[in-house]
Structure formats: C-alpha cells, structure tokens
Amino acid sequence: MKKQSLTVVANDATKTASIYLYGIIGDFWNNGDPITAKTFQQKISALYTYNRIDVHLNGPGGDVHEFLAICNIINANQDKIHTWNDGLCASGFFYILASAKKENRHTAQNAIAMAHQAGSGAFGKSNDLREAADMLDVHDEVLAGILAKATGKKVDEVKALWFDGKDHWMTAEDTQTLGIATIESYDAQPVPENITAMPLNKVAAFYTPQNNQENMLGFNKFKSLTALAKVAAAEVTAEQVTAVNEEIVAQEIEGVTLVLDSELQTITADAGKVPSLNTQITALTTEKEAEVQKVVALTAEVAGLKKELNKPAVEALAPVTTATDGTPGTQEVTAEFETQTDREYNQIKEVRNLIP
Known part of the structure; x- marks a missing residue:
C-alpha cells in the first residue's frame, strides 16, 4: 500500500485511527514530502477524543531533532498510541517504534529494523570537530536512554550493543528477542532488496519522491561544478562559470551565482x-x-x-457728443464716456432748464 509521507485514517464509529509515517523525517536528504513533528502533533491533537491511535512506520530515518520530538509526543500519549513496523524502521524510525509502551509495540513478520548512533557532518578546525563530537555524544546519551527504557537494559549495555559506529540490522525475530516489538501476523510493506548491504543514502532513495531519487542514487546533477573543482582558480574560464550557473538555475537554487574573480573585482569597484x-x-x-x-x-x-x-464685463459707458440742438440752456460737454450717475444728473438738469 503506497501512501504519502503522513496519512491519517480515522474511524469515528469505533474511535480508532491510524497514522502512517511513510518516508523520511524532516528535510533530511532534500526530501520533498517530509514528516515533521509539528504535523504529527497536529494530527494527534485532532484525534484527542479517540481511544486508540496506531502509528504505522516505514522509513530509513531522518532529522534527529524531528524524530526525538515525535518520540516525546508518543511517550506523552502512551496509553492510546501503538507503534507498528510495517516494513522498515531504520535509524530515527527505530527510536519512534521503541517510544510506545512495551505491549503497544508491534512488528510485521517480514519487517526489518536498524539501529545506530546519531550522525552529522562537521567542518572547521580541530576544536570545531571536537565540539561536533561532544554534541553527538549528548544526542547518543538521549537515544541510548530511549532504547534502555524500551528494552530494560542499562544505558551502557545499549551503547555496547548498538553504538559502536556501525549500522545494526535486525529481523523481526531479532527485534522481538531484544524486547523492542512483538511480531504480529500481517504483511510487511515492500523494502529494497538486499537492504542490509545498501548504503543508507540509497535506502533513503526508495522512500523519496521520484524527482529526488536520481540524486539519492548518486547521479551528479552538478557535473560542471564537480569538474570546476579540479581546475585551478586562475584557470577558470567564463564558459565554465556559465555552465555551472546553468546547472544551478536548472535545479531552481535561489540566491547562488558563481562569478569570476575579475567580475567580482569589477562589482566591488562599482560598489565603491x-x-x-x-x-x-x-x-x-x-x-x-x-x-x-x-x-x-x-x-x-x-x-x-x-x-x-471670467468675471462679468463692466457696463459700457455711452459717449457724450459735443453737438447742440440750439435749445436754450444747453451747453457743450467735453466728449467722454458718461457713467449712469452722470447721465441721470444731466437729465435732471435738462428738466430744470425747461421750467420757466
């Protein structure tokens, strides 16, 4: 049964549910569909009224901090959560399997398990590498504590059994003998053939979306960059840089561009x-x-x-002529424009002149 990385199947009538964690935990190995503690907690919270939750596991591991949080979520809900190894419980999945109560841990007859120490990458000077090693020791102490609680062994016994730097593969019978899980009669999910002889990155490819599998299986998507690493810095050509940048664009990697030293100097000068x-x-x-x-x-x-x-024009004044009609009392008026007041005044004077 092929499922997405995190699937929930709930039965409201019986108040039971199954959560399928199939894939890789966290963003480890550039997984496109990761299982996260946040999403797992959201699913568990939505099922808080349910009487039983079966957590089915099938995967190669992943981010230690993500799966430790998932372990703690299961541990906090031990009365209702059962864990199941449906096919492969390797690395982080092994610890998740071991986080439930002893009677609530199950494995399919043909399932496989694998336990090992926490791993990481480190870069820097000797003190940086020592700090990284100290950090891994702390993680190992926590992981050994989970297995010690699950098996009834002491932490030192667990470390001697599983924490020697190797990958320890186990059959379902081994898992049951060690007290990790009880064999149940149901079919296991498919796992890669000859899985115990495969590098873990190829095992991860089996549980990774198809578009990432080529990278997991060792195909180099950055051939130009790999070739460039073998060329002295002073001999790198613009064509080689262009080829690398085209690979970066093809992989949709943002914020990264390769430039020649001469180009960088020009950019720096322009910045000045x-x-x-x-x-x-x-x-x-x-x-x-x-x-x-x-x-x-x-x-x-x-x-x-x-x-x-746009204001209204002022009323035009009538011109006054100097001509007379011979009427007694008239007089010449200098030619000019007459106002309304002047006109009324002159009319009054003319009327008064007519009175004997």
Missing part, C-alpha cells in the same frame, strides 16, 4: 562609486523638488488670472 552617485542623486532630487515648487506657484498664478478673466 555608489556613495558619490548617491550624493549626485540627492542633489538632483533637491533641484527637481525646487522646479516642482516653481511649477506649482505658476499654476496657482495662472488659475488666478483665469478667474479674473
């Missing part, structure tokens, strides 16, 4: 020009803002002039 360019940009920005203010002022002035032009 940035402060002066910033000063010029600031000056130009200030000048632009001043011009904008001038435009705003001129726009306001134009708007005011348009407003004046």
